[in-house]
Amino acid sequence: MIITNVENVPGKVIAEHYGLVSGSTVRAKHLGRDFMAGLKNIVGGELKGYTELLAESRAESVERMKTQARALGANAIINIRFSTSSVAQGASELYAYGTAVKLEDSNE
Amino acid sequence: MSESLEIMIQLLIPLALVLLGLLVGSYLERRHYVSIREREEATRHTPVVNLRKIQHEQPIHKSYLVTGSAVISVDYFKRLLAALRNIFGGRVVAYESLVDRARREAILRMKAKCPAANIIINLKIETSTISKQGRSGERSVGCVEAIAYGTAIHYQPWEQAG
Incomplete structure (x- = not known):
């Protein structure tokens, strides 16, 4: 499955549109990570635990979006956007959305 | 006597934390900037643009989504500076x-x-925070997270394209 965040896939033509597909996850950090982050907060710098969490939830939401697209019979998702928001204290939502399409090789 | 000692401790602990934040925090930041500049120099051959379409002569071999993220935390000294700025x-x-x-x-x-x-085209950057300051004013972790994503493009090598 090809995923891009532009309106078309360079070198391919869009044969069919299947509409919007999306995936989202809400993740909370666990206490251990919170504690470590609290300590790291004194001196600043990167919070590795949170970076990991962010990467995991991004992968998860893309995976859910892909599953949805596959069910529709698409072979690519174009024009993907990510959006993050904090739902509650200590929990964040990562939302990914895009357009599912079927691609064909261009004859040019 | 014990009262003044208590006040001393109450003042000293935040002061020590702020000092620690100032020393270690600025050291970490300087080191991070050095590493950022080095890596930016090393990856200069791959341009990152936020255009949706690019002018290119070579046919495109493949394209795919690439993402990267980082969460950076503030230190106590910066928090104090920001509070004063407020x-x-x-x-x-x-x-x-x-x-x-x-x-x-x-x-x-x-x-x-x-x-x-x-080349990487259509770069988008998303910035947010995981945890905000609590409503009741309790201490929480202050940090920013940034997600960068774009479409990586590989050109077809000339031999194959011809």
Whole structure:
């Protein structure tokens, strides 16, 4: 499955549109990570635990979006956007959305 | 006597934390900037643009989504500076560098995912916070997270294209 965040896939033509597909996850950090982050907060710098969490939830939401697209019979998702928001204290939502399409090789 | 000792302790602990934040925090920041500049120099051959379409002569071999993210935390000294700034208003330089570091780091990580790509187009950067200050004013972790994503493009080598 090809995923891009532009309106078309360079070198391919869009044969069919299947509409919007999306995936989202809400993740909370666990206490251990919170504690470590609290300590790291004194001196600043990167919070590795949170970076990991962010990467995991991004992968998860893309995976859910892909599953949805596959069910529709698409072979690519174009024009993907990510959006993050904090739902509650200590929990964040990562939302990914895009357009599912079927691609064909261009004859040019 | 014991009262004054108590006051001393109550004053000393935050002061020590602020001092620790100032010393270690500024050291970490300087080191991070050095590493950012080095890696930016090393990956200069892959341009990152936020255009949707590019002018290219070579046919495109493949394209795919690449992402990178970083979460950077503030230190106690910066928090104090920002709190002081809040009284008078104006630029909060301490936080500007924080956001700058997070974004540049995210872009660098995105680039690291596709070292062989010719160009990355349609770059988007998303910035947010995981945890905000609690409503009741309780201490929580202050940090910014940046996500950078774009479409990596590989051109077809000339021999194959011809």
